[in-house]
Amino acid sequence: MSIVVVGTVAFDTVETPFGRGENVLGGSATYFSTSASFFTDVSLVAVVGEDFPDEHVSFLQGRNIDTAGLQRIPGKTFHWSGRYGYDLNEAQTLDTQLNVLMDFQPELPESYRDAEYLFLANIDPDLQMQVLEQVRKPKLVACDTMNFWISSKPEALKKVLQKVDIVVINEGEARQFTGEANLVKAARQIIALGCKRLVVKRGEYGVLMFTADTVFAAPAYPLEEVFDPTGAGDTFAGGFMGYLANTGDLTEEGIRQAIIFGSVMASFNVEDFSLNRMKRLEYKEIQARFSNFKALTSFRDVSL
């Protein structure tokens, strides 16, 4: 099954203690679709400016990503600059130039509108809603967001959260959105808005997934070398949704496996700048790391 994703395609300028990337390929939809493309067909909805090089479009198409929904309009591509300290858990945004994002009106190609899986990656919640309304009968809709939209457009965001099946956000954002310090309580509040599941991303601490009556905890993969956490959350979401779209298994067990595949993809992504690790990633590496996750987390039951 194929996924439609709306989000950003961007130039990033990123500094970490281990190096610097200037005007490298980035954006929530870029990371998401590249990651998901290892598991399923992906159709991209995003906007770039006249300065966006063909080689990046070729890269996406080379991963079999449908770019019919990638608009190119006059102006410059969205540009994000950020910096990470040694703990690598949270980016400090240095500069945000929205550029063409300010005039973006997502218009889905007809071939996208029967998509069964839809991911509303981090972008203006009004744009997320516009895309949601254009997809006729999705089987599963998930969304992400960020602190900026929580504080600037809380009502528009709330409307999106009420329409989706799965909300995927950072731990700090779950707390910020609900004003609740306890994560279990914050999760209950978000689920009470109407979604079925909440996936809370905790950076190097992994993921907690909540439903009304279950919790699943997945660790992050312990890595000796982390170069650049940019895009880890979107890469996680891409692996998660990509695997779900691949299997169509929306049982608790199927969704837990998808969480692990998402975690696997994120763990690779942080091993190099931009999408460099994704560019040389092979499926057999994904399989091997899934097995490593099993070894990392398994313990024997006791006969009590």
Add this chain to the structure above:
Amino acid sequence: MSIVVVGTVAFDTVETPFGRGENVLGGSATYFSTSASFFTDVSLVAVVGEDFPDEHVSFLQGRNIDTAGLQRIPGKTFHWSGRYGYDLNEAQTLDTQLNVLMDFQPELPESYRDAEYLFLANIDPDLQMQVLEQVRKPKLVACDTMNFWISSKPEALKKVLQKVDIVVINEGEARQFTGEANLVKAARQIIALGCKRLVVKRGEYGVLMFTADTVFAAPAYPLEEVFDPTGAGDTFAGGFMGYLANTGDLTEEGIRQAIIFGSVMASFNVEDFSLNRMKRLEYKEIQARFSNFKALTSFRDVSL
């Protein structure tokens, strides 16, 4: 099998956003031994002053803890005061009155010296070493420490770490001790000192356990109500060592189970102030929560 533990027995004055406890029972050896007593016999080595009430000693003895090594000497009992904010992850120490701890010379009763399991809870590393030297042929020795000793007695601490089988410390302390921001690298450095295993406590994010060639990740139990994190680490260590001493199973699998039992005990301890939750805890609750940990973490393997 029985465990000998050396550490502090203290009065704590603790403030959290949910309440305040004044001069309540605390101390690393208190939390450890109470937790371990659910699984095995425990012999306590610690010091208190003349102000320490008999009811606390009776409580420990009521849990079948051997208090022959609990010295009572002239002066006041060690007193720690601290405060937690809403995130509850790290205590701010407001006041530390060492009192009788300053003159403590641990002297093990003869009956303690053949102990097979020894836990050197958080206390001056010189005292940890004195106790270690008095136990003739322990099968397993583990130790904890804290930031204060890492900065004030790094050499004495290093000597202790070189003599133990398992080091149990906080994430921040692992980074502080090694000066290494990456936890996997920090773990390798600590294991290179000579211990076989490192157990890294990460508060609400759970535990990572390292050996030279394995890693195990256990989440913390997601709780809707956390009242007081004081003693969570010692309670974890008590459940961990207590279960190991109970089963004698020092294989990787046995030790992983012990990590989960430690996590179970810590999750109960934070549900109330001081040792109040431990005082009313029943073994069937421990069993039920172990099962919940299994449900919390399990995911199906894939046929890849």
